[in-house]
Amino acid sequence: MKLYFGVDIGGTQTKTALVSEQGEILDKRSFATAAERGLDDFSRRVRAELDLAVRAAGVDPADVQAVGVGVPGFLDVEQGVLVEAVNLGWVNLPLVRVLADATGRPVAMENDANVAALGEAWIGAGRGAKSVLCATVGTGVGGGIVIGGRLYRxxxxxxxxxxxxxxRREGGHRCNCGKLGCLETEASASAIIREARRLQAEGKLPQDGPIDGAEDVFALWRAGHAAAAGVVREAARWLGYGLALCAITLNPDAIVIGGGVSKAGEAWLALVREAFVEYALPLVVEAARFQLAELGNDAGVIGAARLAAHHVESL
Ligand SMILES: [Zn+2]
Incomplete structure (x- = not known):
């Protein structure tokens, strides 16, 4: 039996899973990332989780072929170096070498949006498709492209x-990358919260509670508040427009949308699709199934395990 250990590093929690060749999760757990304790400490804890998972699943440790890691940051995959992960406060770390030493196995890494895309394309909403465009819409907006089952990097x-x-070339907001009007600043949960708070301050949204998350705005939308509906619709339209630009370039047969905002469900997806249809070419629209992600929080660990499998094949 060939098994792979998927690791999905998050700003607060790190998720791990022991995954079979078929994508079945044999064991799943999570721990506090505590990035401030450093990479060596983190890697030792990953090793401990791997050992626990092997024991809990009752499998032979020798069956675990490799470790795949999804990282929220910029990476130099060829050198195995994490260049910068702002949320972790990690800069220029030899992540692959340190994790390989700690786990005693080959290690492959990718950014978190790419591993989530790989997971969804493998056994999630994109399964069976030849080319998959994945968007992860949460605090930010990430994306990944999988062609013929392989990540296109x-x-x-x-x-x-x-x-x-x-x-958004006019009236766009400042992005962390330094530019104005990025898809991320107009379509993410952060965008929805920002716009809702602005309307609340202007007295156009009910004051019966603070806007803590995008879900508060979605709740107001569902309750029929017109201003909240406007905020949701505007953000969904920017996303649909951005996806149309990507789809015309890629002509994929599946477009999969995941991340926290996608929990708003089919009614939100319909708004995104409306703009997508408006801006994409009809034959591009016709070719692409357009759907919500299916793996939820497991997309990262499953995709990381798949990445590990591809890495072993390439050795
Ligand atoms: Zn940007």
Whole structure:
């Protein structure tokens, strides 16, 4: 039996899973990332989780072929170096070498949006499709492209960074990347919260509670508040527009949308699709099934395990 250990590093929690060749999760757990304790400490804890998982699943440790890691940051995959992960406060770390030493296994890494895309394309909403465009819409907007079951990385891993497509040239907001009007600043949960708070301050949204998350705005939308509906619709339209630009370039047969905002469900997806249809070419629209992600929080660990399998094949 060939098994792979998927690791999905998050700003607060790190998720791990022991995954079979078929994508079945044999064991799943999570721990506090505590990035401030450093990479060596983190790697030792990953090893401990791997050992626990092997014991809990009752499998032979020798069956675990490799470790795949999804990282929220910019990476130099060829050198195995994490260049910068702002949320972790990690800069220029030899992540692959340190994790390989700690786990005693080959290690492959990718950014978190790419591993989620790989997971969804493998056994999630994109399964069976030849080319899959995945968007992860949460605090930011990430993306990943999977062609023929393989991640398409581009020359230095920047392929699919759709969050930084400039979609709004006038009236756009400042992005962390330094530009104005990125897809991420107009379509993400942060965008929805920002706009809702602005309307609340202007007295156009009910004051019966603070806007803590995008879900508060979605709740107001469902309750029939017109201003909240406007905010949701506007953000969904920017996303649909950005996806149309990508789809015309890629002509994929599946477009999969996940991340926290996608929990708003089919009614929100319909708004996104409306704009997508408006801006994409009819034959592009016809070719692409357009759907919500299916793996939820497991997409990262499953995709990381798949990445590990591809890595072993390439050795
Ligand atoms: Zn940007």
């Amino acid at each position: 581009g020359v230095n891993g920047m392929a699919g960074e759709i969050g930084h497509l400039t979609v």
